[in-house]
Amino acid sequence: MYESILVPTDGSEISATAAEEAIELADDGGTIHALAVVEALPMYKQSGKGAKLEGSDESEARAYLTDATDRIEAMADDAGVDCETKITSGVPHREIVSYAEENDADVIVMGKRGQGAAANDILGSTTERVVERSSSKVLTVPEA
Template identity: 40%
Template sequence: MYDTILAATDGSDAANRAIEHAIDLASSFDTDFHAIYVVDTTRYGQAVLSESDGALDDLEQRGEGILDDVAARSDTDITSEIRRGRPAEEIDAYAAAIGADLVVLGNRGLGSGPDQQLGSIAERVVRNTDRPVITA
């Protein structure tokens, strides 16, 4: 059913639920499993981040830790990717690059308010990608 699954994470509770679901699917279907973390350069302002490589390095290190945790929780091999930019665009671009059959991500991320049913990044991915998406 699925040959390649991409799971996006920001380390939030919703992303962790999505990761667990993606791991189960990848294991059940014996698929290629990819996980992506995007350093959201728009969240902090490009000017701020462009002047401080240290801030970008810190954010990427955080992402590496999150992706290492994903790999430790999975019994299948994982290809990890860290990117910089607009998360929804980077998730969709990476999904296209790897030919993902499914994208899995949390319904709300770290920046979402408690009353939101669907976070802005999840909504943008659902609206703009041409592949199936599961949110958790």
């Protein structure tokens, strides 16, 4: 269905569910892009998993997110779908939208809410910001 699919991940179960959905949507010869963002904000402003890594350094966050992108890559490999992974630093919604534009993503598939689910009623703040700012289609996947 889609040739280039971006799957942002924060390591949450919902981002793994979104990856499963993305793999199902991939065309033969399509590529999944697993992107994780180390949140570059002061700790008091961080959302989601970043807040749970309080007191840790960036290398610990990168190791956690490497595991998350590696899991998505393994899922894609098992399904015979190409996968590229990237971990970057910055403001998550900005990095996601930028990556989608730079890589001509046909669609962004992400969970409605990730690690910071308790802070938002309908959509997670990152998901909401991506939906508002992206020129790509955005498919939001609900929690099971």
